[in-house]
Amino acid sequence: MPELADKSDVVIIGGVAAGPKTAATLARRLPGARITLFQKEKHLSYAKCGFPFLASGELGSFDALVQTSYGVARDSGFFQSSKGFKTVTSAEVTQINRGKKTVSVRMCETGETFEHGYGRLVIATGSIPNRPPIPMPQSDRVRPFSSPADVTGFRDLAQRGEIDNVVIIGGGFIGVELCEAVGEMWGIGVKLFEKQPQLLPYMLDPEMAAIVQRSLAVQGVDALVDVEVEKVELDSQGKPVVFVKGREPTPADYVFLCLGVHPEGRLARESGLDVSENGAIRVDSALRTSDPDIFAGGDCIESVHRITKQPIYMPMGSLANRHGRVIAENLAGASVEFPGVVGAFVLRAFELNIGGVGLSEQTARGAGLESWSVWGSFPDRPDYNPEAKTLTLKMVYEQKTNRLLGLQAVGRGDICRRIDVFSALLHGEKAVEDLMDFEHGYAPPFAEALDPLHHMAAIAMTRERGVTFVSPDFVHAPVDRDTLVLDVREDEESASAPLPSEISKVFGEALHIPLGQLRERLHEVDRNRRILTICQRGVRSYQAALILQTAGFEDVHILSAGLQAQT
Ligand SMILES: Cc1cc2nc3c(=O)[nH]c(=O)nc-3n(C[C@H](O)[C@H](O)[C@H](O)COP(=O)(O)OP(=O)(O)OC[C@H]3O[C@@H](n4cnc5c(N)ncnc54)[C@H](O)[C@@H]3O)c2cc1C
Incomplete structure (x- = not known):
């Protein structure tokens, strides 16, 4: 039995992100409060989000994920001496007895119970990886990527040279992130199977996800969408074989199951607290459950989306830590509200940065909101800065009100800054006009004099003035096949980077007139056809469209975000 009094002022269940953050903040706010945290696993407060770096070998050992910035391990001794609260590890809370205000605990290693x-009680039990509802063998070569054992298990095999190729089942956040961890660092062949018709479903719209898929292909990752894994079996040597509907079986040395997570809400449900259909604990804006003495935070709770005002399940470390602060403040007697979520995320796959916040076009439609979308490709700092890199943005906003709804960003450039600014604007329920007015820090090492977000606002306003922007996905949309594609790039650009074959396949040979020559060569452009102007990032196409419109051309369209979004 651990040395414990029989009661604490505050008991916390779960010891990774939300739990320790609650305890540490509360111990600062109420010094002297008796706080006890029970954690089922033997490790505490480890940085789960750093798992890909551990799997890849970039981090020397698991210890790096449990260390403070000053090199001290976040273990029970650390939390007791530096933070002032008690932690009991390898201790599973098996039941919440609300009548008696006790929790039943089982020590995982000895089986003792007490x-x-x-x-007051805080539930921070996190989430559990989804298992696919298909036949799946029990094997240390077929695992999710969720626990320390999952990560070190894979890494040990990779280090022993036992893995030449892996299959990742699931093309969401973790699946896409893993492509780099295993592909780049270990030189392992990677195949990814995603059931939905795109990668990062519900996070990006299809044309933005297509950029990710093409980029993975360039890195040698075979990411297939719209494919259904039917089962995984082990061959005679104990190695997995993945069976995909309508395809040859795929042998692999390792299979990652990256199928999302669901909330660990069992204790709450069994003790009669209000939970959602998927088991997420329902909380009010103070993060209090249906029992006023019990709070909950992190991956085990249901959130409210700030834009749709609808419940949503959003398991993110960024939120779990903020939940911890809010719960602690309220336990300490303050009256603090959690404002809801806008779903900000960022991730990296090789050199590509990927992010989003708010609603995509698809999720806006699903929420019954009528939206417009605009796209743009930009450098993240002046082109003369050798560090400049490109990014492609898609902004979604409400048709009637111009209210901002969401931003998606993909590219090698600094997307994070744009996601964060947009997140703040969404929290403030701002509109396109406000985006135009936001004041940013500018100097050439960091940014352009006008930020890509200013340009996005300008594009949205231009759209209002009757200019027609075509989605980067136009080749797959029902398009007028008689459209004349007008490439207004410079001669050298067109010669060195011909239009993607997909475009010429649909529209035939493009007419090439560099922007600077367009005014003199207007007679070469057929007035009776729909014109689609194309350039590298979209700016010159816009100029070209204005020249054509001024010259009386009536049916002029611009390829949004240019060829940058087609690569
Ligand atoms: C590979 C990976 C990468 C990620 N990357 C990012 C990222 O880049 N950005 C981001 O925002 N998020 C990321 N996340 C998500 C993030 O890690 C989670 O949102 C965060 O860990 C949630 O914290 P939590 O405390 O709510 O729950 P958890 O981290 O799930 O911790 C809950 C703990 O409670 C314990 N527990 C459960 N039941 C009991 C019980 N009955 N008794 C005692 N203990 C119990 C569990 O064993 C677990 O240790 C990533 C996740 C993974 C797996």
Whole structure:
């Protein structure tokens, strides 16, 4: 039995992100409060989000994920001496006894059980990886990527040279992130199977996800969408074979199951607290459950989306840590509200940065909101800066009100800054006009004099003035096949980077007139056809469209975000 009093002022269940953050903040706010945290695993407060770096070998060992910035391990001794609260590891809370205000605890290693009383309780039990509803063998070569053992298990095999190729099942956040961890660092062949018709479903719209898919292909990752894995079996040597509907079986040395997570809400449900259909614990804006003495935060709770005002499940470390602060403040007697979520995320796959916040075009439609979308490709700092890199943005906003709804960003450039600014604007319920007015820090090492977000606002306003922008996905949309594609790039650009074959396949040979020559060569452009102007990033196409419109051309369209979004 651990040395414990039989009761604490505050008991916390779960010890990775939300739990320790609550405890540490509360111990600062209420010094002297008796706080006890029970954690099922033997490790505490490890940086789960750093798992890909551990799997890849970039981090020397798991210890790096449990260390403070000053090199001290975040273990029970650290939390007791530096933070002022008690932690009991390898201790599973098996039941919440709300009548008696106790929790039942089982020590995982010895099997001992005991009860511990609480004044108030915090549930921070996190999430559990989804298992596919298909036949799946029990094997250390077929695993999710969720626990320390999952990561070190894979890494040990990779280090022993036992893995030449892997299959990742699931093309969401973790699946896409893993492509780099295993592909780049270990030189392992990577195949990814995603059931939905695009990568990062529900996070990006299809044309933005297509950029990710093409970029993965360039890195040698075979990411297939719209494919259904039917089962995984082990061959005679104990190695997995993945069976995909309508395809040859795929042998692999390792299979990652990256199928998302669901909330660990069992204790809450069994003790009669209000939970959602998927088991997420329902909380109010103070993060209090249906029992006023019990709070909950992190991956185990249901959130409210700030734009749709609808419940949403959003398991993110960024939110779990903020939940911890809010819960602690409220336990300490303050009155703090959690404002809801806008779903900000960022991730990296090789050199490509990927992010989003708010609603995509698809999710806006699903929420019954009528939206417009605009796209743009920009450098993240002046082109003369050798560090400049490109990014492609898609902005979604409400048709009637111009209210901002969401931003998606893909590219090698600095997308994070744009996601964060947009997130703040969404929290403030701002509109396109406000985006135009936001004041940013500018100097050439960091940014352009006008930020890409200013340009996005300008594009949205231009759209209002009757200019027609075509989605980067136009080749797959029902398009007028008689459209004349007008390439207004410079001669050298067109010669060195011909239009993607997909475009010429649909529209035939393009007419090439560099922007600077267009005014003199207007007679070469057929007035009776729909014109689609194309350039590298979209700016010159816009100029070209204005020249054509001024000259009386009536049916002029611009390829949004240019060829940058087609690569
Ligand atoms: C590979 C990977 C990469 C990620 N990258 C990012 C990222 O880049 N950005 C981001 O925002 N998020 C990321 N996340 C998500 C992030 O890690 C989670 O949102 C965060 O860990 C949630 O914290 P939590 O405390 O709510 O729950 P968890 O981290 O799930 O921790 C809950 C803990 O409670 C314990 N527990 C459960 N039940 C009991 C019980 N009955 N008794 C005692 N203990 C119990 C569990 O064993 C677990 O240790 C990533 C996740 C993974 C797996």
